[in-house]
Amino acid sequence: MRPLLLSLLRQFVLLPSYLLVLLVRLGKWLIAPLALLFQLLIGVPLVLLRIRQPVRPHFIPMQESELPNAAWIALTDATETLTADGFVQYGDFRCDELIQNTVLWLRLLGQPERGIGAIVAQVQTRIGTCPSRQFVEFSTTFEDGRVLDTNNFYLPYSLPNPPYLARLQLKDVWDPRALYVLHRELVTSLAQPISMERIERATRDPIGLLIDSHVREIQSLCEGGWLQASNDSPSVRLSWRGALIGVWRQAWPLASSHLLAADRRARRLLAEYGLDVTSFTGSATSIVVDRQALPEGTVIETVGAGYEQIRLLAQRTDPGAVLEGVVVELENQTSGKTTPRELRYSFRSCDRHAERRMRRIHSFDILVEPNTGRLSVTAMDRDFEHAHDEAEWVEWGARSPLQPLYPGPWLRDLDSVLPSALAQLANRASGECLLPDSASLFVDEHGAPCWQIVAWAQGNTPVHVTLDARL
Incomplete structure (x- = not known):
């Protein structure tokens, strides 16, 4: 009777x-056709009159110290992330011409x-209160x-891709x-020969590389009839066809639909080559960006x-990262021995930047799976x-946000702490059967390393014990 009453109450509360x-x-889709028609009637003429795209945009070289804080954080974070995969930096630039009223x-x-190039971009609008956004392009x-x-990129593209570009x-x-x-x-799955010319040019002429890439796309869109070039102007404008499709793709409420459609197309293509995009979304701890095999044996x-x-x-x-904690997932062998199934090492670092009065904090995990012989970096x-x-x-400066944990012979390891912890838990359980679940090594609020062992008692009741990790 009680579950039925709770179900009825839940439905009554959620019904409004x-x-x-x-x-x-319903209201959104009732007004959507009129709103879309209004945007087309107003937007297309405005786009034809006002929007101009430079054929050869100006990219202004910048020093890192000249970047505003938001751009500096976005560019620095992405660069440090990609450095672990062998990326090198060729320069910082500013462009005010590619997007109207935007830097x-x-x-x-x-x-x-x-032979893979990358652009890390921070988009900052000059008008309104829109927050700055960033994106990465490979x-x-x-x-x-x-x-x-x-x-x-977080917005749908206004025009179709040029024929040479996927x-x-x-x-x-x-x-x-x-x-x-x-x-x-x-790229590996496509198994096509790669040209190294762009990467080689980036080392000696990065601005020229950026300009020529833009020129090639503009020329291709002009040939496709989406843009119209002017003989006496260093810029191009949208054709009627380009203006119509551009406003259509950016108009409310279709913009989000076009963005979702592009995302679905990309996911389907990657799935054909055995790549699951879902495993690369979500929280940082659930995304694996590198896998390596343990040495044999x-x-x-x-x-x-x-x-x-x-x-x-x-x-x-991360060269400056320190270990802050370890979580060990335990499993019981048929022989009765308890062994680690997975070890998750949590690292953290803090970079101080006095000239900006900022500190940047990074964290990541490394997973060790003894049964599969694999290492994974999140x-x-x-x-x-x-x-x-x-x-x-x-x-x-007087206090650090980090709590480093220093593994070594001065700490009790899993093989020595687990038997005593399970013995204490067994005494508390009064003879009940216990299933060890996990063991955590961390630094407590007093700066002392501790072990916490968790097990399951009968009735799915968790029990735990905390022990000093020092010898």
Whole structure:
């Protein structure tokens, strides 16, 4: 009787919410045709009169110290993320001409070994209160002149792709390294010869490379009838056909539909080559950006043994990262022995930038799976803090947000702490059967390393014990 009453109460409470959602959606689609017609009638003439695209835009070289804080954070975070995969930096640039009333802050990167170029961009509008946004774009040029482009741009493109360009737009893949993995694996699956000319040119003439890439796209769109060139002007404008399709794609409420359609097309293409985009979206701890095999014959039964295998990998991922905690998922063997099924090492780092009074905090995990002999690196979660004044900055310098954990012979490892912890739990359970679940090594609020062992008692009741990890 009670579940029935709860179900009826839940439906009664949620019914107004359901009705409100239905009314909002109904109203949206009732006014959508009129709103779309109004946008076409007003937008197309305005676009034809006002929008001009430069044939050869000006890219102004910038020093890193000249970048505003928002652009500097976005460009620096993406660069440091991609450095672990061998990307090098070719320069920072500013462009005010590509998007009207908008400033683009760009950083050109490249992966010389694979011939993959990358652009990290921060988009800052000059008018309104729109927040700045960033996106990353990877491109590979093949020897036949075709280009594969993978990006996470957050708006639908106004015009179709040029014939030589295959563009994959994945709006939900927010991590630059995850996006790079998808692009790299697709290029590998295509098995086409890659041209290294663009990467080689980026080292000696990055501005010329950016300009020529834009010129090629503009010329191709002019040949397709989407743009119209003017003999006496260094810019082009949209044709009637281009203006109509451009406004149609950007108009409410169709813009989100076009963006979703582009995302679905990209996902289907990648799925044909065995790449699941869903595994590269979500939280940082759920995204794996690098996998490596353990040396053959490696046996890992302790935290210390696993740390020796991942120490160099962690330094390559983030040279300043320190270990802050370890979580060990346990499993029971048929022989009755409890062994680690997965070890998750959590790393964190903090970079201080006195000239901007900012500190940037990064965190990532490395997973060790002894049964499969595999190491996995997760995406990096990044955050920053900006001191309001010099006093707050000095206060930050007196205390670190990190709580480093130093594995070594001075700590009790899993093989020594687990038997005593299970014995204590068995005494508390009064003879009940216990199933060990996990073991966590961390630093408590007093700075002391501790072990916490969790097990399941009868009735799915969790029990735990906390022990000092010091010898």
